[in-house]
Amino acid sequence: MYKQLTKITSRPDLFEHCNASALWTDKHRAQHMLAYHLNEAIDVSSRNMDFIDRSATWLGKTFDLASGKRLCDFGCGPGLYTSRLAQTGAQVTGIDFSENSIAYARQQARDQKQDIEYIHSNYLNFHSTEKFDLITLIMCDYCALNPQQRSQLLNTIVHSLKDDGHLVFDVYSLSAFAEKQETCSLEHNQLNHFWSDKEYFCFLNTYRYEAEHVMLDQYTIIDENDHFETVYNWLQYFSPENIRTELRHAGLEITDMYANVAGDTFSDTDTEFAIVARPTKKA
Ligand SMILES: C[S@@+](CC[C@H](N)C(=O)[O-])C[C@H]1O[C@@H](n2cnc3c(N)ncnc32)[C@H](O)[C@@H]1O
Numbered sequence: 001m002y003k004q005l006t007k008i009t010s011r012p013d014l015f016e017h018c019n020a021s022a023l024w025t026d027k028h029r030a031q032h033m034l035a036y037h038l039n040e041a042i043d044v045s046s047r048n049m050d051f052i053d054r055s056a057t058w059l060g061k062t063f064d065l066a067s068g069k070r071l072c073d074f075g076c077g078p079g080l081y082t083s084r085l086a087q088t089g090a091q092v093t094g095i096d097f098s099e100n101s102i103a104y105a106r107q108q109a110r111d112q113k114q115d116i117e118y119i120h121s122n123y124l125n126f127h128s129t130e131k132f133d134l135i136t137l138i139m140c141d142y143c144a145l146n147p148q149q150r151s152q153l154l155n156t157i158v159h160s161l162k163d164d165g166h167l168v169f170d171v172y173s174l175s176a177f178a179e180k181q182e183t184c185s186l187e188h189n190q191l192n193h194f195w196s197d198k199e200y201f202c203f204l205n206t207y208r209y210e211a212e213h214v215m216l217d218q219y220t221i222i223d224e225n226d227h228f229e230t231v232y233n234w235l236q237y238f239s240p241e242n243i244r245t246e247l248r249h250a251g252l253e254i255t256d257m258y259a260n261v262a263g264d265t266f267s268d269t270d271t272e273f274a275i276v277a278r279p280t281k282k283a
Pocket residue numbers: 024037045046047074075076077078080081095096097098101121122123124137138139141
């Protein structure tokens with residue numbers, strides 16, 4: 001018992017274990033995630049519908065989507081943005097590795113008679129033969145990736161964008177990092193049976209990686225049969241300068257920054273900010 005508790009409460013090295021896909025692709029958890037996406041009362045998994053409406057309107061106007069532009073939403077979830085963006089006249093593709101969310105999005109598109117292409121895939125490995133005018137990655141998903149995954153994703157995006165195309169995404173800021181604290185808790189059936197429909201206890205250990213501006217939520221789930229599972233949810237927080245440097249290395253340059261993906265005015269005290277970037281022009 002003492003040895004197990006020591007293991008549960010020991011801080012891993014930065015990005016030592018990465019398995020956050022277990023949050024989205026596991027069958028049981030994917031159903032909880034879908035319920036969060038569709039719950040208008042909470043900004044979990046997706047933001048509220050008023051925000052999404054506002055964001056889709058802003059994206060439509062800013063990127064002239066009505067002229068039949070081609071866009072791809074990376075991590076589209078159940079299609080809350082794609083369904084709205086398709087109404088602007090854009091040709092829309094959505095990619096997600098949650099089978100449950102993609103199945104829901106496809107059904108919605110059939111019901112609404114919308115022509116949206118949904119791809120069930122990991123966006124890190126996405127290879128497209130067509131190039132897009134706009135790629136979106138919404139709800140700070142970029143922050144959940146480790147440096148190697150971020151580099152792989154930016155490489156995929158650069159190869160998938162037209163020369164005059166744009167990437168729009170949002171990230172957590174250093175103001176958000178400043179508010180974060182290390183915590184340790186133990187809860188029975190934590191998050192209302194999110195982890196399993198069986199009985200379990202869940203330890204949540206939250207660690208700060210000060211110099212790197214990274215937080216880790218480490219969940220250790222112990223079920224009735226003493227089976228242990230540990231899920232590592234890393235989050236990287238960014239300054240505008242950090243993200244500019246990371247994008248530049250990948251061949252992207254920032255053209256604008258906003259408070260969010262609905263185009264509100266940027267402020268360096270907000271907990272999140274949104275970035276518009278395009279492929280660096282070749283000399
Ligand atoms: C926080 S949710 C945001 C969903 C959507 N962008 C929104 O704001 O409504 C993150 C989504 O990204 C998907 N996702 C995360 N990593 C992914 C990956 N590597 N490849 C494909 N989808 C991924 C998850 O399944 C989930 O649907």
